[in-house]
Amino acid sequence: MEAPLPGVSLLLVLLAVGWGSQATADWATSPGSCELVQRTAHCTGRWLSSVPGNLRGDTEELLLDDNAIQVVGNTSLLLYHQLRHLSLPKNRLELIEPGAFLSSQGLHMLSLADNLIFTNYSLTAAALSALPALRMLDLAGNRLTEDMVLVLVGNLSSLESLSIARNIIMRLDSSFFTNLTQLLELNLEKNYIFEIDQAFKGLQRLQRLNIAYNYLPCVVEFDLTQLRVLNVSSNVIEWFLALESDDLFELEVLDLSHNRLLFFPVLPRQSKLHSLLLKDNKMSFYQRLPNGTSLADVTVQFLLIDGNSTNITTVSLWDEICHSNLSSLHLLDMSQNQVWYLPEGFLAQMPSLTHLKLNQNCLEMFHLSEGNPFAMLMELDLSQNQLSELGAEVGARDILPNLQLFNLSNNRLRALPPEVFTYARKITTVDLSRNRVDLCPQTAVAGKVESAPCVDIRGVKTLTHLSLAGCGLQGLGGHPFQGTSLMHLDLSDNRQALSGDLGWLQDLTRTFQVLSLRNTSLSTTAVDFSAFNSLVRLDLSGNSLTVFPASLSILKLHSLDLRDNCLPTLPLDVAHTPLGKSLREVYLSQNPYNCCTLGWWDSLQWVEGLHVPDRQEVTCSYASRTLSPRALPEPVLQSCRWQTTDLALLYLVLALPTCLTLLVAFAVIFLMFKQKLLKVVKSRCGVSSPY
Numbered sequence: 001m002e003a004p005l006p007g008v009s010l011l012l013v014l015l016a017v018g019w020g021s022q023a024t025a026d027w028a029t030s031p032g033s034c035e036l037v038q039r040t041a042h043c044t045g046r047w048l049s050s051v052p053g054n055l056r057g058d059t060e061e062l063l064l065d066d067n068a069i070q071v072v073g074n075t076s077l078l079l080y081h082q083l084r085h086l087s088l089p090k091n092r093l094e095l096i097e098p099g100a101f102l103s104s105q106g107l108h109m110l111s112l113a114d115n116l117i118f119t120n121y122s123l124t125a126a127a128l129s130a131l132p133a134l135r136m137l138d139l140a141g142n143r144l145t146e147d148m149v150l151v152l153v154g155n156l157s158s159l160e161s162l163s164i165a166r167n168i169i170m171r172l173d174s175s176f177f178t179n180l181t182q183l184l185e186l187n188l189e190k191n192y193i194f195e196i197d198q199a200f201k202g203l204q205r206l207q208r209l210n211i212a213y214n215y216l217p218c219v220v221e222f223d224l225t226q227l228r229v230l231n232v233s234s235n236v237i238e239w240f241l242a243l244e245s246d247d248l249f250e251l252e253v254l255d256l257s258h259n260r261l262l263f264f265p266v267l268p269r270q271s272k273l274h275s276l277l278l279k280d281n282k283m284s285f286y287q288r289l290p291n292g293t294s295l296a297d298v299t300v301q302f303l304l305i306d307g308n309s310t311n312i313t314t315v316s317l318w319d320e321i322c323h324s325n326l327s328s329l330h331l332l333d334m335s336q337n338q339v340w341y342l343p344e345g346f347l348a349q350m351p352s353l354t355h356l357k358l359n360q361n362c363l364e365m366f367h368l369s370e371g372n373p374f375a376m377l378m379e380l381d382l383s384q385n386q387l388s389e390l391g392a393e394v395g396a397r398d399i400l401p402n403l404q405l406f407n408l409s410n411n412r413l414r415a416l417p418p419e420v421f422t423y424a425r426k427i428t429t430v431d432l433s434r435n436r437v438d439l440c441p442q443t444a445v446a447g448k449v450e451s452a453p454c455v456d457i458r459g460v461k462t463l464t465h466l467s468l469a470g471c472g473l474q475g476l477g478g479h480p481f482q483g484t485s486l487m488h489l490d491l492s493d494n495r496q497a498l499s500g501d502l503g504w505l506q507d508l509t510r511t512f513q514v515l516s517l518r519n520t521s522l523s524t525t526a527v528d529f530s531a532f533n534s535l536v537r538l539d540l541s542g543n544s545l546t547v548f549p550a551s552l553s554i555l556k557l558h559s560l561d562l563r564d565n566c567l568p569t570l571p572l573d574v575a576h577t578p579l580g581k582s583l584r585e586v587y588l589s590q591n592p593y594n595c596c597t598l599g600w601w602d603s604l605q606w607v608e609g610l611h612v613p614d615r616q617e618v619t620c621s622y623a624s625r626t627l628s629p630r631a632l633p634e635p636v637l638q639s640c641r642w643q644t645t646d647l648a649l650l651y652l653v654l655a656l657p658t659c660l661t662l663l664v665a666f667a668v669i670f671l672m673f674k675q676k677l678l679k680v681v682k683s684r685c686g687v688s689s690p691y
Contacts (some may be wrong), residue, residue, distance in 0.1 A: 051076040061085040074099035089113040098126040109136040117142040125152045140165040163187040172199035191212050225249050234258040240265035267324040280336040326350050333357040347373035359383040367391035383409040392417035400424045411435040415453035433469035441478035445534045459483035473497040476504045485511045494516035518542045556582035564590040575603035589617035596640035601629050
């Protein structure tokens with residue numbers, strides 16, 4: 001039995017040599033339970049307590065995320081001379097010994113995020129100093145103070161990207177990044193930084209700076225001319241003042257959202273800014289106040305103290321904005337502020353603007369002018385303001401020529417300027433929900449003026465999405481959508497909009513795909529959906545349906561919402577109709593289903609690919625009890641079986657014993673009186689009987 005063993009061993013060796021010679025193999029399983037993909041070793045989440053020492057010597061990437069490694073010793077990486085990328089996030093790393101990288105000095109990327117580097121940071125710093133080619137270093141989430149960071153990165157002059165996010169840094173000064181002259185990207189988010197004193201002065205190549213989620217109170221004399229992206233969102237900034245200079249700033253993106261800005265930021269006079277994010281501040285304009293007071297000449301003086309020198313900077317609240325060059329701005333987000341008007345000429349400085357967001361402010365009036373500044377505008381969001389009027393130049397023929405999305409929801413509008421959409425040749429989406437507007441009826445007769453103010457969308461061929469939720473629409477009729485190609489229509493929360501049939505939607509039968517009639521007081525007798533063959537999503541929730549609309553069965557919907565109606569049951573064959581075969585999502589909860597007529601529910605469970613997101617909330621009623629159809633008690637099931645049994649058969653079964661009893665009784669009585677009856681019959685008939 002032992003003779004064949006040498007031959008087998010030789011065969012295995014030959015196979016191993018053959019396998020190892022395939023340098024182009026895509027992947028293999030290493031002895032340390034890591035997966036090798038070309039020259040990358042994937043060892044993530046393997047509960048390793050140390051760096052594997054039995055991987056291929058030509059490994060270039062070693063991914064050890066989410067393990068239990070505490071120490072990277074002097075010999076841990078000894079075999080990996082070609083290592084370029086080492087990833088160790090989410091371990092328990094406390095120490096990298098000083099000689100750990102001596103054999104891997106070509107390392108370019110090192111990630112040590114979410115570890116315990118603070119415990120032995122000085123020894124780890126000695127190890128890092130032996131990496132002359134290191135380009136990217138991630139030290140996020142290591143409980144590092146500013147002094148620890150200074151020791152760790154002080155000698156890494158080759159770094160191009162550094163992340164020290166999610167630590168406990170509080171203050172930065174001019175000595176912090178002195179030697180990081182090659183740095184291009186710096187991430188400082190989610191620390192406790194409240195003061196920055198000339199910390200970035202020597203970073204002449206820095207292009208991306210992230211200081212979000214800190215405690216900066218202001219940014220004054222901003223002078224990083226080479227910076228392209230600056231994120232200082234989610235701080236407590238009240239002022240942003242750029243350096244008064246005619247130098248060209250490379251700044252392209254400035255994110256000041258989620259701060260406490262009181263005024264529009266004083267931006268560089270010359271920049272390449274294309275995205276300005278000012279969302280969620282306390283910003284307003286103060287050139288004029290609601291009571292008519294003018295503040296055009298009001299100035300603010302800033303006292304700047306730097307060592308022994310003192311400077312006083314005077315800023316006019318409006319003139320500085322006029323002097324900023326915003327001609328390259330594409331996106332301006334001023335949502336969630338306290339803006340109640342826009343100064344004259346404010347938007348005229350932004351001829352390249354494509355996205356303007358002014359939602360959730362206090363605007364009472366907005367004026368649309370021909371040409372600039374709206375010539376390039378593609379998205380305009382004025383929702384959640386106090387707009388009672390939307391102004392437009394009389395006879396203007398070039399209003400919003402490139403506009404695609406127009407959001408006017410949650411305002412006080414009663415109408416829109418006549419023909420406002422006529423020259424918006426690319427408009428696709430309009431949201432007028434929560435305004436007291438009405439739709440213009442059938443095409444007006446020549447010479448006759450329509451009396452009631454209304455919104456006219458007839459003939460807007462590009463319009464595909466329209467929301468009229470909560471507009472107080474009453475008795476829609478005529479052809480309000482004539483000439484449009486609407487695919488999505490939301491009529492929710494219009495309790496008096498539907499009267500009679502849905503004939504006023506007949507112009508959309510070919511294009512309709514999504515229709516929402518939520519909370520529209522819809523009853524079964526007032527609806528026929530048979531004409532909408534293209535409909536794929538229908539919302540009928542929050543209505544008064546007592547019977548499942550039969551016209552739905554022939555549609556091929558993908559999504560149907562029947563929540564919060566009065567449906568006691570659904571058709572028993574619903575799963576076998578065209579509707580049941582096409583449905584992929586159906587909402588059924590908040591209906592008083594009968595627990596004894598749940599055959600439709602059982603059949604839906606077997607429909608392949610059908611998802612019921614509110615399955616857990618679906619209930620049924622039985623004898624004043626609310627039960628789950630997924631697990632009905634046995635007594636209830638038995639009672640339901642009795643209730644659903646064929647009554648004719650039940651009556652027959654109950655009557656049969658009684659009939660048999662009467663038949664037996666009749667037979668007994670007949671036999672008892674048989675002789676007497678025969679004699680009576682014979683005597684009356686007069687026929688003699690032989691005895």
